[in-house]
Amino acid sequence: MNFLVTGGAGYIGSHMVSFLQNLNFNPVVLDNFSTGRKRLLKNCEILNVDLKDKEKLSYILKDRKFDAVFHFAAKSIVSESYIMPDSYFNNNLDGTMNLVEEMKKNKNEILVFSSSAAVYGNPQAKIIKEEHPKSPISPYGKSKLLCEEFLASEQSNENFNYCSLRYFNAAGADNLAGIGEYRNKESHLIPLVLNSIIKNNESIDIYGNDYDTSDGTCVRDFIHVCDLVEAHFNVFKKIRNDKKSFTFNLANEKGYSVLEIIKVCEKITKKKVKYSFNKRRQGDPATLVADCQKARKEIFWSPSKSNIENIVGTAWKWHASLKLKK
Ligand SMILES: NC(=O)c1ccc[n+]([C@@H]2O[C@H](COP(=O)([O-])OP(=O)(O)OC[C@H]3O[C@@H](n4cnc5c(N)ncnc54)[C@H](O)[C@@H]3O)[C@@H](O)[C@H]2O)c1
Known part of the structure; x- marks a missing residue:
C-alpha cells in the first residue's frame, strides 16, 4: 500500500513514517521543512513542497495514487498564532484545501487529519467528548476548526472520506527509531x-x-506519540472498510x-x-x-x-x- 505523510519531517509525522516503515510500507513524505527536520527521516522519498504552492503541489502529486494521506503539516504554536493569525489561516486552511483538491483530482479517497483539542476552547465539562461545543479561542484553534468544517463539506461516501483526530498533548519519543521532539521554538x-x-x-x-x-x-492530558500514530493506522482501516468519515479525540x-x-x-x-x-x-x-x-x-x-x-x-x-x- 502507498501512503503520503504531509508534515512527515515534523515531530508526530516522523513517528507516523517510522510506524509505517515498521509495517514494511514505504511512505512518501511531503514537507516544506519550516519546522521539520531531515534528520528525523530515514530511507524514504521526500517531496520538498509547500502545501500553499498550488502549482508545484499539483505538478508533484499528478497521477499519484495513495491508499491514504496522513495530513500532519501545519503551523501549530498557539502563542505565535496570535501574533500572525493570517499566516496560520493561510498555511493551515489553504494548505488543507489545496491538498484535498489535488487528492480528488488524482482519485485519492482517504485523508486522516491532525486536528486539536484547541477546537473546543474553554471546556464546559470536566471531561471533553467529541460532541462538546466548539469554540476555539486562538487563531490556531480556529484554523483547525475551519479545516474540519471544510473537510465535512468535501466528504462524499463513495469518493472522499476523512477523519479528524483531535489530539490533546502529544509527548514522548520512539527511542528505538531514535526520533523525538526537536524544535527551534519550543512551547510544549x-x-x-x-x-x-x-x-x-x-x-x-x-x-x-x-x-x-x-x-x-x-x-493537561498527555498521550504518547507512538500510541497516537497507531490510532491513525486504525482509523485508515476503519474508513477503508466503512466508507464513512469520523471524528475522534485522542488522549490518555x-x-x-x-x-x-x-x-x-x-x-x-x-x-x-x-x-x-x-x-x-x-x-x-x-x-x-x-x-x-x-x-x-x-x-x-x-x-x-x-x-x-x-x-x-x-x-x-x-x-x-x-x-x-x-
Ligand atoms: N504536538 C502536539 O501536541 C499537537 C497537539 C494537537 C494537534 N497537533 C497537530 O499535529 C500536527 C503535527 O504537529 P507536530 O507537533 O508534529 O508539529 P511539527 O511542527 O513538528 O510538524 C509540522 C510539520 O509540518 C511541516 N509543514 C508546516 N506547514 C507546511 C506546509 N505549508 N507545507 C508543507 N509542510 C508544512 C513542518 O515543516 C513540519 O515538518 C499539526 O497539524 C498540529 O497542529 C499537535
Missing part, C-alpha cells in the same frame, strides 16, 4: 522542562498558579498539572527543576482532559505506552541523546 511543557535540566538547570516559566485546579497550575483520559509533570521529570531525571510563576497566557484553559471511549470502541484503540513515567522516560532518553550529539 515536557521538552521545555527536560531542556531546562540539560541546559544546567535554567529556570522555566509556569504561566499561572491561580487556576481552579488542585495546585493552581493548568492540567488522565490529567496532570504542570507541577505534577515537573515532579515526574524530577523523579525520572533525578534532577531538581527550577521554575518561577508568571502571569497566565492568553487562551490557556484551566483543564483539558478527554473522553476517548469513542476511539477505544470504534477503532479498537488501546494506548499502551502512555503512562506518564514512560512518556517522560522516553522523552528524557531522546533529549539526553541529542545533548551527547552536540
Whole structure:
C-alpha cells in the first residue's frame, strides 16, 4: 500500500513514517521543512513542497495514487498564532484545501487529519467528548476548526472520506527509531522542562498558579506519540472498510498539572527543576482532559505506552541523546 505523510519531517509525522516503515510500507513524505527536520527521516522519498504552492503541489502529486494521506503539516504554536493569525489561516486552511483538491483530482479517497483539542476552547465539562461545543479561542484553534468544517463539506461516501483526530498533548519519543521532539521554538511543557535540566538547570516559566485546579497550575492530558500514530493506522482501516468519515479525540483520559509533570521529570531525571510563576497566557484553559471511549470502541484503540513515567522516560532518553550529539 502507498501512503503520503504531509508534515512527515515534523515531530508526530516522523513517528507516523517510522510506524509505517515498521509495517514494511514505504511512505512518501511531503514537507516544506519550516519546522521539520531531515534528520528525523530515514530511507524514504521526500517531496520538498509547500502545501500553499498550488502549482508545484499539483505538478508533484499528478497521477499519484495513495491508499491514504496522513495530513500532519501545519503551523501549530498557539502563542505565535496570535501574533500572525493570517499566516496560520493561510498555511493551515489553504494548505488543507489545496491538498484535498489535488487528492480528488488524482482519485485519492482517504485523508486522516491532525486536528486539536484547541477546537473546543474553554471546556464546559470536566471531561471533553467529541460532541462538546466548539469554540476555539486562538487563531490556531480556529484554523483547525475551519479545516474540519471544510473537510465535512468535501466528504462524499463513495469518493472522499476523512477523519479528524483531535489530539490533546502529544509527548514522548520512539527511542528505538531514535526520533523525538526537536524544535527551534519550543512551547510544549515536557521538552521545555527536560531542556531546562540539560541546559544546567535554567529556570522555566509556569504561566499561572491561580487556576481552579488542585495546585493552581493548568492540567493537561498527555498521550504518547507512538500510541497516537497507531490510532491513525486504525482509523485508515476503519474508513477503508466503512466508507464513512469520523471524528475522534485522542488522549490518555488522565490529567496532570504542570507541577505534577515537573515532579515526574524530577523523579525520572533525578534532577531538581527550577521554575518561577508568571502571569497566565492568553487562551490557556484551566483543564483539558478527554473522553476517548469513542476511539477505544470504534477503532479498537488501546494506548499502551502512555503512562506518564514512560512518556517522560522516553522523552528524557531522546533529549539526553541529542545533548551527547552536540
Ligand atoms: N504536538 C502536539 O501536541 C499537537 C497537539 C494537537 C494537534 N497537533 C497537530 O499535529 C500536527 C503535527 O504537529 P507536530 O507537533 O508534529 O508539529 P511539527 O511542527 O513538528 O510538524 C509540522 C510539520 O509540518 C511541516 N509543514 C508546516 N506547514 C507546511 C506546509 N505549508 N507545507 C508543507 N509542510 C508544512 C513542518 O515543516 C513540519 O515538518 C499539526 O497539524 C498540529 O497542529 C499537535
